[in-house]
Amino acid sequence: MAAPHSTPLLGDPPEIAHRKALARQHCVQSLRTRDSGVDAGIITHLKTLLTPCAQRAIACVWPLPNEVDLRPLCHWLHENDAQVLLPETTPRGTPLIFRHWHPACAMQAGRFGTHAPDGPALTPDIVLVPLLGFDRTGNRLGYGGGYYDRTLAGLPAAQAIGYAPSTQEVAALPSGPHDQKLPCIVTEREILRFDPPSA
């Protein structure tokens, strides 16, 4: 039986959810019209942050249409002896599972048009986080599943690195009770680092 005063894990208050939905509309549109030439610059900055990578388990991302394409980075990490993991999109309300990927892997179609390998589930040391939008304090916006917030909450030892084209920056994103700020965000223009919250 639940404790009399236990607090349920509520989602965002309606005002925050509404403001996120408006920001999402703007960010989806600007991602759709992005210049795919920026992907190489993002990957260059990610390689800088991820070197050396041998023996590290690095969660990458297999792109949805219009997203930054990290597949060349997946191959580069594999060639440099990292363990490349990719997310399997689990049922809504549950954290992502990361599965081992290698270039000859069979990819399975999953929820929301995502694809995941059929390899074993492993825990990442580093998680690359796709951003629909971000601001200069480390807030991120995704497609609204809450997947990365739930996943990062369960991986306190993992290093999270967000990435997006610089065009996805917005002045200030709304932040709800479960939003995980990112310590580092990479665009084709720069590597942004944010101070950890003071105790």
Ligand SMILES: Nc1nc2c(c(=O)[nH]1)N(C=O)[C@@H](CNc1ccc(C(=O)N[C@@H](CCC(=O)O)C(=O)O)cc1)CN2
């Ligand atoms: N490439 C990629 N993989 C990823 C993510 C991501 O953002 N990008 N995710 C990040 O969490 C997870 C999947 N999360 C998702 C959650 C909801 C929707 C979704 O509702 N999509 C709408 C269309 C959204 C739009 O374009 O407006 C749909 O399919 O109808 C998609 C992905 C895990 N894998």
Ligand SMILES: Nc1ncnc2c1ncn2[C@@H]1O[C@H](COP(=O)(O)OP(=O)(O)OP(=O)(O)O)[C@@H](O)[C@H]1O
């Ligand atoms: N750990 C959690 N426990 C309970 N609710 C959560 C948790 N993490 C996120 N949520 C809720 O899930 C809903 C969706 O979250 P949000 O809009 O921040 O998704 P997102 O970060 O844009 O999506 P994604 O991570 O899938 O790209 C919100 O109502 C949020 O409060």
